[in-house]
Amino acid sequence: MANYSTNEFRPGLKVMLDGDPCSILENEFVKPGKGQAFNRVRMRNLTTGRVWERTFKSGESLEGADVMDHTMEYLYTDGEFYYFMDPVTFEQHQADKKAVGETYLWLKEQDTCEVTLYNGTPLSVTPANFVELEIVETDPGLKGDTAQGGNKPARLSTGAVVKVPLFVTQGEVIKVDTRSGEYVSRASKS
């Protein structure tokens, strides 16, 4: 991979630091009066998800990381791995539980999601912002509870538990915002 100098650090650039791929979040040029110029850099370690703050001498460089985001279709899980397919090349990738993390709560077969590949192996999986999932378990709705407030927990087909309005019933498909984990609406009938 190419090397990138501090003046090329832009948000989103993927570089290697301490053996881990990192994504640059912020890069600030700072130069104390007449002194050494530095770049104060915030970056996300893509392996741990942790945000690092590091200071580099201006002009220092880091090796680029072979990290690419791909849109893929989720196929299935065998309990140990999760399988994804590139819809263009039909190439299949298996992601371990560490790469999938909490995202499994929003993965429905045949949905598309973003798979980040590091040296060709899934590093992380990001679900679509909105997914539609079926409610497999929730308390029965009460008559008359249509628009007024109040909510109840509902377990979805993936195992995720979200708060839903009282009028929503078991077996319905709902739309959820995966970034907040919140109920959005009943799914539109197709």
Next chain:
Amino acid sequence: MTDTRQRLERIAHARSVVRDFFAQRGVLEVTAPVAGARAVTDPQLESISFQVMNQARYLQTSPEFALKRLLAMGSGDIYSLGTVFRDDEQGRWHSPEFTMLEWYRLGFDHHDLMDEVESLVRSVWPLAPSLKRFSHRELFLRYLAIDSLTSSVEQLKARAQELQDCAFNETHRAFWLELLWVIGIEPALKQEACFVYDFPVEQAALARIGRRDSAWVAHRFELVINGVELANGFWELTDADEQARRFEADNRFREQAGRGAIVPDERLLSALRQGLPECAGVALGFDRLVALSAGYQQIADAFALSWDQA
């Protein structure tokens, strides 16, 4: 009124306030050459050079040497409001081309000059926050619990490593003081407005050195507002031999760092030999002052057309 017109009026207004301020105080405006025959030796400044009629010329990083030569020639109190250039400096608060307001006051020391800087800032920016004053030592003790004047390289390095992972091999105090400034002091000053004075001698630049509370300090000051360095001033070094030694020390540092030595400005040295009057001088980032006073979040907004638009 368009945003552009409003911005341009702010900049023009600040210029006229500056000119009135100095006219009232009998400080004369002078224009320093932009393209000089010599460059500064500062270890951390890069001049932009080019050829004119087969002779090297350097875009000046500040009008300092020209103004000091005028002072030695008997100019009396002077200021310059002009464009300067520094290679390799670009960021939110840096532009390779910017406007510097620099002035010299005969018979002032750095404390007198801090008073005047404060008045000038308030003239341009009436709602500027009130400016505190801390010695460099106080500031480091307050925010980092370490003595900036007496701590060894190892102590400074250990303190820096407590704050952040860093693996630099530098063996001079100035580097670690600067790194600590960047990671430990400047972030703490994001909501502050203060002068910092009496620097460690390694950071003297062109300031004279003297004793303060049984320690040697450089009579230099900086003004920092909201974490942005706005001005840097000196109770000026007037000793030609000491100036020549600092040029040499700068060049030794430059060579070690692979930056190449710079031919010292012999005209400045001969002006000092002839006699620079006792004075204090300060350089203030005019565009930064305009930006801060207008609430702009970056220096680029304080230019009619910024570096990226030029």
